[in-house]
Amino acid sequence: xxxxxxxxxxxxxxxxxxxxxxxxxxxxxxxxxxxxxxxxxxxxxxxxxxxxxxxxxxxxxxxxxxxxxxxxxxxxxxxxxxxxxxxxxxxxxxxxxxxxxxxxxxxxxxxxxxxxxxxxxxxxxxxxxxxxxxxxxxxxxxxxxxxxxxxxxxxxxxxxxxxxxxxxxxxxxxxxxxxxxxxxxxxxxxxxxxxxxxxxxxxxxxxxxxxxxxxxxxxxxxxxxxxxxxxxxxxxxxxxxxxxxxxxxxxxxxxxxxxxxxxxxxxxxxxxxxxxxxxxxxxxxxxxxxxxxxxxxxxxxxxxxxxxxxxxxxxxxxxxxxxxxxxxxxxxxxxxxxxxxxxxxxxxxxxxxxxxxxxxxxx
Amino acid sequence: xxxxxxxxxxxxxxxxxxxxxxxxxxxxxxxxxxxxxxxxxxxxxxxxxxxxxxxxxxxxxxxxxxxxxxxxxxxxxxxxxxxxxxxxxxxxxxxxxxxxxxxxxxxxxxxxxxxxxxxxxxxxxxxxxxxxxxxxxxxxxxxxxxxxxxxxxxxxxxxxxxxxxxxxxxxxxxxxxxxxxxxxxxxxxxxxxxxxxxxxxxxxxxxxxxxxxxxxxxxxxxxxxxxxxxxxxxxxxxxxxxxxxxxxxxxxxxxxxxxxxxxxxxxxxxxxxxxxxxxxxxxxxxxxxxxxxxxxxxxxxxxxxxxxxxxxxxxxxxxxxxxxxx
Numbered sequence: 137x138x139x140x141x142x143x144x145x146x147x148x149x150x151x152x153x154x155x156x157x158x159x160x161x162x163x164x165x166x167x168x169x170x171x172x173x174x175x176x177x178x179x180x181x182x183x184x185x186x187x188x189x190x191x192x193x194x195x196x197x198x199x200x201x202x203x204x205x206x207x208x209x210x211x212x213x214x215x216x217x218x219x220x221x222x223x224x225x226x227x228x229x230x231x232x233x234x235x236x237x238x239x240x241x242x243x244x245x246x247x248x249x250x251x252x253x254x255x256x257x258x259x260x261x262x263x264x265x266x267x268x269x270x271x272x273x274x275x276x277x278x279x280x281x282x283x284x285x286x287x288x289x290x291x292x293x294x295x296x297x298x299x300x301x302x303x304x305x306x307x308x309x310x311x312x313x314x315x316x317x318x319x320x321x322x323x324x325x326x327x328x329x330x331x332x333x334x335x336x337x338x339x340x341x342x343x344x345x346x347x348x349x350x351x352x353x354x355x356x357x358x359x360x361x362x363x364x365x366x367x368x369x370x371x372x373x374x375x376x377x378x379x380x381x382x383x384x385x386x387x388x389x390x391x392x393x394x395x396x397x398x399x400x401x402x403x404x405x406x407x408x409x410x411x412x413x414x415x416x417x418x419x420x421x422x423x424x425x426x427x428x429x430x431x432x433x434x435x436x437x438x439x440x441x442x443x444x445x446x447x448x449x450x451x452x453x454x455x456x457x458x459x460x461x462x463x464x465x466x467x468x469x470x471x472x473x474x475x476x477x478x479x480x481x482x483x484x485x486x487x488x489x490x491x492x493x494x495x496x497x498x499x
Numbered sequence: 500x501x502x503x504x505x506x507x508x509x510x511x512x513x514x515x516x517x518x519x520x521x522x523x524x525x526x527x528x529x530x531x532x533x534x535x536x537x538x539x540x541x542x543x544x545x546x547x548x549x550x551x552x553x554x555x556x557x558x559x560x561x562x563x564x565x566x567x568x569x570x571x572x573x574x575x576x577x578x579x580x581x582x583x584x585x586x587x588x589x590x591x592x593x594x595x596x597x598x599x600x601x602x603x604x605x606x607x608x609x610x611x612x613x614x615x616x617x618x619x620x621x622x623x624x625x626x627x628x629x630x631x632x633x634x635x636x637x638x639x640x641x642x643x644x645x646x647x648x649x650x651x652x653x654x655x656x657x658x659x660x661x662x663x664x665x666x667x668x669x670x671x672x673x674x675x676x677x678x679x680x681x682x683x684x685x686x687x688x689x690x691x692x693x694x695x696x697x698x699x700x701x702x703x704x705x706x707x708x709x710x711x712x713x714x715x716x717x718x719x720x721x722x723x724x725x726x727x728x729x730x731x732x733x734x735x736x737x738x739x740x741x742x743x744x745x746x747x748x749x750x751x752x753x754x755x756x757x758x759x760x761x762x763x764x765x766x767x768x769x770x771x772x773x774x775x776x777x778x779x780x781x782x783x784x785x786x787x788x789x790x791x792x793x794x795x796x797x798x799x800x801x802x803x804x805x806x807x808x809x810x811x812x813x814x815x816x817x818x819x820x821x822x823x824x825x
Contacts, residue, residue: 225568252602252603252604252605253605255603255604255605255607256604256605256607257607258607259607259608264571264608265600265603265604265607265608267596268595269591269595269596272564272591272592272595272596274564275560275561275563275564275565275567275568275592276564276565276567276568276571276596277568278561278564278565278568279564279565279566279567279568279569279570279571279572279576280568280569280571280572281568282565282568282569283568283569283572283573283574284572286524286550286551286574287572287573294568306558306560307560307561307564307591307592310556310558310560310561310564311561311564313556313558313561314555314556314558314561314565317556468605469602471605471606472601472602472605472606473601473602473640473641474601474641474643474664474665474741475601475606475609475663475664475665476663476664476665476692476693478693478741479745480741480742480744480745481741
């Protein structure tokens, strides 16, 4: 018997705004001026936040963190396509997503300075706390999406972020499979930033694209220029529309680049060339978005300077707020082991405080 | 009152709470149409439908990971691990996320889920179906580990576990699933987590056990009480972590002697923790070293040799006598 073809699969690549800021008018999404402005402002805020945090970290005023510089379009534009009813389930490298939804920067800073107080963003905003265990959050997204289906919240879908390294984890594949079987309203957005610390994308998988992982789970998959905010917006919007309509999950591969280090504890010179970094700086999402906004008459030299000043003032204020908050009780960890207080844990709290007092007395 | 076995009693608790609270969802491998390989979830699929009793694909990490998302969205998932021996694939989700969601966010987010799993030996099962790994779960702060010993407390503890605001690992001694029946009250009965139960009072010796070890321990206690005309205080631990050491310590202060019976391997188990707590708070009341009857630090043998390794009535009785005679 001759082989019979039973399936035909292909993966598309979407770019709307190219490196030079030239837009494909046929594909251009209809974003209002305000929406465009908020998206650009948040991307710039994320960029400037990285720069300030790096300074603070080098001065010993902040702990280790992972800068998102270069990926601002990939993690911010998807949220601009979502409504406040949609959930965000991310990791530790999507500042733009969190800031877009209104998380105060002072909290973000507190988190990276080693205080749980930084992970207390209002749950009503539907942003889950940052997940550090790679790919584990994708399963939380699926469970949340199931709950939305179960509760009949048809306007609520879940956007979950992960990296290219995370696509090698079992949890990612289990999440795609569960989401597919349950037809759960989830949008998986892979931040393919080419590097998982020192491991290049080509060593994570032989597959030509990460987007094609979707094929095996029978869901739409698309590769998107992750440095193109309009393409990221459009791809996410279409995926959310499907999710809201009960048509299940989507996998989006955002092709982008981590322009800085994995975290402040990492030195990329050890494993990649500066030439490579230079090539990607030419594809900077902020540069092309600025050109686009200027061409639309929404931004010029003067208004950009005003925006930069406003952002700097905001960051200054938030850093002040974050550094002023020093009255955090030492024994707070005992409050949040379990919702029910237990005598043996309470006795350990007493011993902990007594020990601190003795240490204070001994100077 | 109805006489139920443990399978029926847990089923009763699940049925009651699913009827009480539409946020309660059951999920796991074969829990729906099949009613679970041990039939603990039998009938729930018919009663509550496939949206609330979910036959999942085969993936333990996903079952727990998805449960976390459900719990954070306000549902009360009760997830089944088909056997505790397969639950380890889900530990990264339990340790890395569920157990610490409250601490991670200072209580802004919590993770109320129940992770049910049959555990323990003596059922002539193949490899990976006979271990007692409660200690592994008990070392995770933020997780409550519960082990019922009979139908009545299984039902009452399950209701408390589902209503608990945090993750509960609910380990079911499968050897006791159908071994005996008990009167289970028709009216709702909830047993507080984190509390041991003094099953019988006594003055000469304290004996602590839990799960499937309660039955042989009870027999050994009866035997030695009669033989020596003494009274023995028997404590059913019920919650492994956080441990109700106070009940044990108070008892030991009264009796001066203690034996702990544990199905798990000897080292780094709950029995070690009990000895440490007695050492902390009741050392000077002791008239004998605390005795321990446990499995050995070996990989759980196949069932051909299994019974030689598990504590039984005779070994427990000998240990009680040694501690009394010290």
